[in-house]
Amino acid sequence: MTSAPAILKRPPVVLWGILLAALWQAVGLWSDLRHSPYLAGGVAALVLWVMPVAVWWGWPGPRPWRRRPGLVLAWAALAALALGATGDLNVLRHAALALALAALWNWRPERLLWLAGAVVWLPAAGWLASRCELSAATVMALRWVAAVTLATAGIWNVFQEKRGGHDN
């Protein structure tokens, strides 16, 4: 038996299947993000948060993919999906969506910050903010600042990876 390479030329197709399942499970997210006052600007924050992954995929050339962290993220997404579906837990469905997206690009340690930055669009974070006595306007301002920062840093990180030849 041949050992598996540490870095693949591209992510396996099954990750798109997991992302589709996560999107299917998180279908109510769009309504939540548009109607809850504490989630105002959440759709734009989600789009900004996804931008680095989109740029990574849109960049011409090879898409090297680290196998081990990618598989761990994919299994974590599946576990979150299973628990989210059986417990009817939106927070896990949303976490599964974040993990499925994270599995789709070449994992690097600094991208853990980007993954944690999913709080900019997670509806559960809006509830936590309300418990901290923050006003909806303050939460929206913080969301914008964090989402723009994450998108900028994430895209810069992709740029460095692609230009610097890391993992290529």
Next chain:
Amino acid sequence: MTTSAKSRWLWVGLGLVVLLTMLWDAMPLPDAVGHLGALPKRGADFVSCDLPLAPVEDQALGSAAHLKRLYAWSGLRFAVLAVDGTRNRHVVHDPQYCLRGAGWQLVSQHPVALGAGEAMLSRFVRGSQAAEALYWYTDGETRHASPLRYWWQATLRRLTLGAAGNEPILVIVQPFDEEPMDWHYLTTNFLPLLTW
């Protein structure tokens, strides 16, 4: 293990998750409609009538079973809104989250004994307006005012397909008139709510 074998296991995992999702969706949970209906509409010293939902409530509750009534008892008039989230647990929110989201600011809150359990009395202001709400969650056996505990109860119930207990309902009581409400008198003497 080769990469293609690991991908194959991911496909198997994905298939299992899809199967599990469809299975859980196909198995309906016993609801709490009977529990909602157990609140008497009239008694020896009180009467009630159904109230229509406000448009914002109607939109938020959707298909969730609920009741909204105006009660008159011992000189007090108060509205009771109760929601059963069996069909859609996500409509049962932390009441403070909803009010804060609507621009209300929490001024004070304190727990109030209610029968063998506990409710939360919260006071809010928005500009020159003031509002009070007493809320709790009850499964017919226990009463508490913790959204996190509700979250856990509802989750455990779904994970076990209803074996973990009855569906808790959210009850919110608000004064109907502008006069101050004697909450202590209500929560220690109005038996239908204490035993609901």
